[in-house]
């Protein structure tokens with residue numbers, strides 16, 4: 001029954017995407033068309049994912065349901081791999097690519113196909129690995145323990161995404177000295193000596209992504225800079241971006257964010273064990289609904305809102321320290337301005353994990369101008 005529905009919905013979405021694509025290129029795409037294309041893109045992704053699930057889920061069920069059975073880690077790996085392919089690749093990625101094609105916005109597709117392939121490949125490896133780890137833990141405990149697996153899996157994902165995956169994807173990417181901003185290498189080296197910084201490496205993506213971030217790592221910290229910043233910013237602006245990311249490294253912000261995620265996971269586990277599990281055990285429909293409502297309410301609080309609120313505070317702190325490293329807030333303000341320009345984003349755009357650019361610039365302006373580097 002699901003397949004015909006997915007087929008009809010998918011064909012309808014393709015029609016809408018095709019109509020949106022019929023605009024002449026090089027014209028400003030109106031917001032209405034962009035939103036329609038976005039909705040149609042996600043709908044198309046969901047239809048592809050659901051349609052293929054009618055085949056892949058029973059196939060996996062038949063495979064792991066054999067009487068002799070597979071070892072639990074293998075079942076876990078296959079399950080997580082399937083979930084990853086359906087949720088991340090078929091739904092999110094295919095949906096995003098369809099939207100970008102329909103809205104004729106190649107400038108928004110700022111990742112190269114090689115980057116997309118590396119992200120998907122390492123994501124698949126990582127999720128299969130995490131499935132194997134989580135499922136190996138199943139024989140250790142009873143039902144309450146099984147409820148701990150959800151937050152455990154939810155904590156493993158950010159750990160993998162921040163500590164391992166960026167290294168796997170980008171350790172061979174360009175270094176600063178391979179860009180027009182080679183002089184920043186010497187500045188960073190001097191900074192590292194002066195301030196006895198923790199070890200970190202800088203890598204510059206191919207593609208045109210307009211962001212930068214610092215991540216933890218197994219050995220060193222890794223600062224990743226999108227290719228769009230390397231080409232679109234002056235060396236002085238990029239220096240400010242690097243100062244901000246190095247500030248995250250110095251302040252050990254990545255660890256703080258991971259702690260917030262793990263604390264969120266622990267809170268979620270408590271809710272699942274104390275509220276959801278008992279209610280599901282009573283197996284009344286009211287209790288079931290209540291339990292699911294608790295679980296549904298707690299998950300975004302635990303994994304998105306709490307780390308998001310912590311992340312916001314960390315941004316102000318990193319901006320402040322960056323201004324100190326740069327000897328004054330002016331370069332940082334200029335870089336934030338340029339970032340908005342490159343992304344074609346309004347300065348008051350809100351997001352959960354980042355304060356608005358206006359708020360960050362206001363906070364920077366409160367600092368004394370051009371103080372001597374400490």
Ligand SMILES: [Zn+2]
Nearest residue numbers: 244248315318
């Ligand atoms: Zn930051």
